[in-house]
Amino acid sequence: MPTELLQELSQHKLAQSLLLVASILLVRYLLTTLFRKSGWQRQDIRRRVHAVHNFSNLLMVVGLFVIWVSELRDFALSIAAFSVAIVIALRDVVGCLVGGIYQASMRSFTVGDWVKIGEEFGEVIDNNWLSTTLLEIDPHGLGNGYTGTTLYVPNSAFFTKPVKNLNFMRRYIEHSFSIVRENKGQNPFAAKSHITERVLEHCDSFRDVAERYCKLIENRMGVELAGTEPKIAVTTNELGHDVLTVTLFCPREEATDIEQKVTEDYYRFWYGKPEDAVRTEQL
Incomplete structure (x- = not known):
């Protein structure tokens, strides 16, 4: 009796399909649970779970196709x-x-x-x-x-x-930002050397790491980047206002903080201490 039942199930394509799908889903669930409870890093777990899902889906498609190939052929002809x-x-x-x-x-x-x-x-x-x-x-x-x-x-x-x-x-980005200031008769290039020194001071703590990371990107991507030295340019806009543009290679998490510090240094140069104002007038 069990033998006859097995024979009937082996010839019943729907039962075969359900058994195949249930088996693959069970194995996928067990492997996924095992990976999530492991001590691997989060991204490693994601990759392994992703690979198991894709491979199990492929097995289901191939298995169902093999089971129903004769019916699919007749159906395609019809x-x-x-x-x-x-x-x-x-x-x-x-x-x-x-x-x-x-x-x-x-x-x-x-x-x-x-x-x-x-x-x-x-x-x-x-x-x-x-x-x-x-x-x-x-x-x-x-x-x-x-x-x-x-x-x-x-x-x-x-x-x-x-x-x-x-x-x-x-980790590291080439961050560029601009500071716009109305020209009040002063030479806008007076602040360039001062801001350059301040930017170099702000970037000094990660300069060596930035250079190594820049070389790593160049080797991996096969391109030559602009480098890690900060670049400062003074231009004007359509309203005739002075525009100070700073471009630097820095950690992504520190970009906003460095931008605020440089902006503060720029305005402190023009409106800060009295001795700075005297120096500006002399320039």
């Missing part, structure tokens, strides 16, 4: 007249699948990287065959800059939008 309509209806899904394969072959990013897909900027927290999930980051913010918004980008976007991997800019 709907040959509607093949064009089916392709049109599934073009978005097919585009996402092909986009996922394209991204996997190009290895343009992985889970944990900072990427910009078109205008969407965020940290990759999941990537499957159909979509890529990003934890949005404010492109104009500093520090971590997370907005708390989760973005779901279809993989078909890889064919229509540029993909930029910004992972090397997570």
Whole structure:
């Protein structure tokens, strides 16, 4: 009796399909639970869970296809007249699948990287065959800059939008900011040397690390960056006001603090101590 029951189940494709799906989901759940309880770092756990999910999904698709291949063949022959309509209806899904394969072959990013897909900027927290999930980051913010918004980008976007991997800019960035001041008859270049000295003082604590990190980026990306020395330029805008532009290579978390310090130094030079005012008039 058990033998006959097993034979019937082995010939029943629906039972085979349910057994296959249940087995794969059980193994995936056990592996995921094991990874989450491990002592690995958060990003390593994400990568392993992501790999298990993708591999289990692939096993389910292949297994179900093998089980139902004969029925699928007969079904495909029976709907040959509607093949064009089916392709049109599934073009978005097919585009996402092909986009996922394209991204996997190009290895343009992985889970944990900072990427910009078109205008969407965020940290990759999941990537499957159909979509890529990003934890949005404010492109104009500093520090971590997370907005708390989760973005779901279809993989078909890889064919229509540029993909930029910004992972090397997570620690250090080339930060540029401008200070605008109304010209009151003074020479705006009088403050340039003073601000240059102050910027170098603010960057002195991380200068060696910044140089090593800059060389690391150049070696990995095969490009030559502008370097770590701060750059200061004095220009004017359409209103005739003086514009002091400072560009420096600094830790992302310290960019806002350094910008505030330099801004304070600039205005203190013009409006600070009395001796500074006397020196300005002499200049």
